[in-house]
Amino acid sequence: MRVFWTAVALLGALLIQTALTQIAPGHARILDPFLIVIVYCALTGGEMHGMLAGAAGGWIQDIHFGGSVLGLAGLTKILIGFAVGFASTRFHLIEPAARVLVLFLATAADAVIYVQLAAVFDVASYQLTPLGILFRAVVNAVVGVAAYEIVERRGRMGLDVRRRA
Amino acid sequence: MARVIETRKTRLLLVGLVLAHLVAISKQVERGGQSLLGQSLFALVAPLQAVITGTIRGLSGGWSGYVDLRGVHEDNRRLQQRVAAMERQLQEREELAREAERLREILQLRKELPLETVAAEVIAREGAPWSRTITLDKGSSDGVRLNAAVLSATGVVGRVIAVGPQASRVQLILDGQAGVGVRIERSRVTGILAGQPGMPTAVTGDLVMKYVPSLGDVVVGDVVVTSGLDRLYPAGLVVGRVRSATRGSGLFKEILVAPSAQFNTVEEVMVVRTPLPDDTMTQGVR
Numbered sequence: 001m002r003v004f005w006t007a008v009a010l011l012g013a014l015l016i017q018t019a020l021t022q023i024a025p026g027h028a029r030i031l032d033p034f035l036i037v038i039v040y041c042a043l044t045g046g047e048m049h050g051m052l053a054g055a056a057g058g059w060i061q062d063i064h065f066g067g068s069v070l071g072l073a074g075l076t077k078i079l080i081g082f083a084v085g086f087a088s089t090r091f092h093l094i095e096p097a098a099r100v101l102v103l104f105l106a107t108a109a110d111a112v113i114y115v116q117l118a119a120v121f122d123v124a125s126y127q128l129t130p131l132g133i134l135f136r137a138v139v140n141a142v143v144g145v146a147a148y149e150i151v152e153r154r155g156r157m158g159l160d161v162r163r164r165a
Numbered sequence: 166m167a168r169v170i171e172t173r174k175t176r177l178l179l180v181g182l183v184l185a186h187l188v189a190i191s192k193q194v195e196r197g198g199q200s201l202l203g204q205s206l207f208a209l210v211a212p213l214q215a216v217i218t219g220t221i222r223g224l225s226g227g228w229s230g231y232v233d234l235r236g237v238h239e240d241n242r243r244l245q246q247r248v249a250a251m252e253r254q255l256q257e258r259e260e261l262a263r264e265a266e267r268l269r270e271i272l273q274l275r276k277e278l279p280l281e282t283v284a285a286e287v288i289a290r291e292g293a294p295w296s297r298t299i300t301l302d303k304g305s306s307d308g309v310r311l312n313a314a315v316l317s318a319t320g321v322v323g324r325v326i327a328v329g330p331q332a333s334r335v336q337l338i339l340d341g342q343a344g345v346g347v348r349i350e351r352s353r354v355t356g357i358l359a360g361q362p363g364m365p366t367a368v369t370g371d372l373v374m375k376y377v378p379s380l381g382d383v384v385v386g387d388v389v390v391t392s393g394l395d396r397l398y399p400a401g402l403v404v405g406r407v408r409s410a411t412r413g414s415g416l417f418k419e420i421l422v423a424p425s426a427q428f429n430t431v432e433e434v435m436v437v438r439t440p441l442p443d444d445t446m447t448q449g450v451r
Binding site for chain 2: 047
């Protein structure tokens with residue numbers, strides 16, 4: 001079931017990212033819905049789930065929105081998923097404030113790792129200024145935590161409905 | 166225990182995924198035309214490639230050198246042919262220049278001689294101890310007469326002994342049967358100049374001046390000119406110079422004269438067409 005919902009979430013991320021590239025092509029990368037999904041998977045499912053979700057989401061991003069070299073986003077998201085999953089098993093990251101911090105750091109790390117990997121492999125990539133990374137991290141953190149709240153409320157509502165029934 | 170296994174599995178999967186991604190990325194990334202993996206492989210096989218490349222270049226260089234050498238050989242052959250052709254041309258031009266020089270000398274002599282002459286070319290030479298003749302390309306149709314004197318730019322050559330319509334034969338004064346009336350220009354001592362029968366000019370090419378009295382004033386170096394007394398050669402033409410003059414055993418001196426005409430190399434001559442009165446030669450004739 002977890003795999004199914006993960007796939008649904010990644011599909012939703014694909015739809016959102018596609019829509020963003022159509023609506024605001026120059027600013028589509030500010031919000032990273034795949035990262036939000038992956039972080040959520042890692043926070044709720046641990047290292048393995050976060051890593052596999054990262055691999056899937058990263059490759060979708062590579063295939064649909066990446067450059068000529070596939071795998072850079074995949075590798076980045078694997079590392080992010082693993083790191084967040086690793087952290088979630090050791091720290092209590094349920095509170096929205098903690099998740100904001102995780103999303104903020106994950107977004108910044110994602111940007112830094114991606115750019116560094118691109119530099120290592122001598123691949124042209126987007127260049128983000130520190131301010132750009134900060135802005136992007138803030139947006140992802142805010143939007144991501146809001147999304148997590150919506151999802152979890154709905155989840156709790158569904159659970160209550162099933163209990164009443 | 167189960168958690169430890171789960172953690173190891175997760176980390177192994179992480180390492181596997183990371184490695185797989187690195188390989189996948191490196192295969193796509195090109196650096197200098199090769200992927201990272203390709204570059205690594207290239208670094209391994211580069212020495213072998215260097216050896217192979219060096220060998221191929223060596224063979225290629227050898228082959229191109231061989232081909233170039235063949236080209237050089239062909240060029241050399243062509244250039245040699247060209248040089249030979251140019252040498253022939255040069256020789257021809259030098260020959261033309263020499264001929265022009267000779268003709269100029271002949272022309273100059275013709276201008277100075279108060280004689281009517283016809284220029285002729287030597288077309289054949291014959292030589293034997295008892296007979297020295299040349300053949301000219303002018304004959305009776307050109308006004309050449311029997312016994313006409315034949316001159317070169319440097320001296321008397323001989324006389325016509327046979328005449329055909331288009332050619333004539335000349336007996337050189339070297340011939341053992343030839344005789345020229347001469348005199349010593351300085352002392353006016355006269356004599357007869359003749360070839361030396363048997364071995365006329367084989368050693369020195371000298372002529373013998375006969376019938377000069379023992380008391381005749383002849384010294385080495387005296388110029389010998391025609392006297393005209395033989396009614397064949399106009400008087401005053403240079404024949405040669407006294408090489409030696411000794412007191413003979415009899416009444417006459419033994420005098421050897423070096424001819425001034427170059428019999429072996431003469432190619433253009435003049436044939437006197439009109440007989441002239443004696444002693445009409447001028448000093449300029451010489």
